[in-house]
Amino acid sequence: MNCIYKDPSAPIEARVQDLLSRMTLQEKIGQMTQIERSVATPSAIRPRRRSV
Secondary structure, X not given: OOOHHHOOOOXXXXXXXXXXXXXXXXXXXXXXXXXXXXXXXXXXXXXXXXXX
């Protein structure tokens, strides 16, 4: 498998596009919603109920 995103000599834009094309929607959302480790307490990461 040719992984352009792992090639440091490839242009950044090509690397980003390659990596994003390999990621699922869930993986992309996970990257966007990561919590900083210093504030990742059990209460901070507990699922919250949303009222409608």
